[in-house]
Amino acid sequence: MSELSRALGDIERIRQQVAESAVFRGYGPATVAGTGLLAVLASLVQSAWLPEPGARHAAYLLLWIGTAVASILLIAFEMFARTRRMHTCMASAMVRMAVEQLLPAVAVGVLLTVAVARYVAADFWMLPALWQVIFSLGIFASCRFLPRYAVLAGGWYLVSGLVLISFAGARALSPWAMGLPFGAGQILAAMALLWGAKEEEDAE
Template sequence: MRDIEQALSDIAGIRAQLASSTRFHGFAPAAIMGSGALAFLAASAQTLWPERLASDPMRYVEVWVAVAIAASGLIATEGLARIGRMHGTMASMMVAGAARQMAPFGIAGAMITLILYRSAPGSLWIMPGLWQMLIALIGFTSLSTLPRAIIWPAGWYFLCGVIVLDLASRGTPLSPWMMGLPFSLGQAAVALILHRDMERRHVRL
């Protein structure tokens, strides 16, 4: 019995190791592009109706939290629909691995946003740059399971985050395009990389 348990444990370990080094195909290029389009539309709406959608840092953050929830829902819905097809019996392990990589950054961003929103709204200027840097870190930590070219949009997000943080720290008012430009272009780049990777995979097959 002990030998069987050890064998099962070894098999589970091998499967987990294989899942951690396997290319993750749960992100659909169309959904990623759609999330970038949402960011562009949100920035456009804030530009057209600043009194309603960007009158103060709290309203500004509320809009972008709503965009983040909608974009995450879009990506997750499409991803869950395709991951079973792409990864078969390893689907659950691939989802768990992706969650372990991304969830800490998402939770950190959500908790910091909530705390500042409730207790220090005057410090919300930090959030756009911080969000972008957290997205960059997700990209950097996903290099083992996503196309290597993801490093370029990750670098873009990190650079934009630094610039936005610097501008906001100097008293520059929060602009819709501090979020809209980095996210619409960054997500478009990610979608293009994933699409090209998918085409190359189909050619090999």
């Protein structure tokens, strides 16, 4: 029985090592691009219902946190189905790695949002910029098992977040301060996934 357990453990370790060296194909380009369009739609909603930057922080948070949750659910739903199809026996290990890479950034984003909204409301305007910088770190952390072009999306979010900080004040909460960076960033991420898939096909 112990020999069987050892053999199963060895198989699992080999599977984990293979998963760590493979390119993750669980993110679908169309769905990723769709979340960018969802961000643009959220900006349109904000411009219609919350036209004054920083007028209602609670409503602003509800809109953008709701958009983020909807995007995560869309990507996660496809990721599980797509990973089972693309990575077969390594699906569980690949999904686990993908979640582990992004989870710290998500956790920091949530905690930072709570801290700023609750304790330093005067600096609420910094949240959109901080969200973009944190998201860039999540992408950079995932780059080791994504197509190499994914670094472009991470760089985009880092630069857009830093530029947004320079706006300082209520202007950073304008309707398009989130929609444009995330709309363009997610479309760029989708293109990176497509380029990576094409490169892999050409190499076969």
